[in-house]
Amino acid sequence: DVQLVESGGGSVQAGGSLRLSCAASAFIYRPYCMGWLRQAPGKERELVAEIERDDRTNYADPVKGRFTTYKDAAKGTIELQMNNLKPEDTAMYYCAAEAGWNGYCPKPHNYDHWGQGTQVTVS
Numbered sequence: 001d002v003q004l005v006e007s008g009g010g011s012v013q014a015g016g017s018l019r020l021s022c023a024a025s026a027f028i029y030r031p032y033c034m035g036w037l038r039q040a041p042g043k044e045r046e047l048v049a050e051i052e053r054d055d056r057t058n059y060a061d062p063v064k065g066r067f068t069t070y071k072d073a074a075k076g077t078i079e080l081q082m083n084n085l086k087p088e089d090t091a092m093y094y095c096a097a098e099a100g101w102n103g104y105c106p107k108p109h110n111y112d113h114w115g116q117g118t119q120v121t122v123s
Helices: none
Strands: 005-007 010-012 019-021 034-041 046-051 057-059 066-070 079-082 089-098 118-122
Touching: 005 089, 019 034, 019 089, 019 118, 034 057, 034 066, 034 079, 046 066, 057 066
Parallel strands: 010 118
Antiparallel strands: 005 019, 019 079, 034 046, 034 089, 046 057, 066 079, 089 118
């Protein structure tokens, strides 16, 4: 089975930064919609950011201006740079992929490839 593997989570104080990485070499060189989603305890999973086949990005309102996602073709990863972190950003973060509309992200999304998740805790 093709895998997505996240790394880079951890604990940080409010105002700090973290960068998550998702090993995604099976996807980033092909027309896939890639996304970052998160789920906090007792809450529904929510979309954080998406990156489309042409590297266009979309962000959820709570993270606009603070989070940036991009592809690192040399490493075969997608990255999520998170700055000015807030306690409400605390969640398990997942990397996901779907073929979508030939690599463009549909609404609603329908991700069918998932990583195992990485925990981010902001205090």
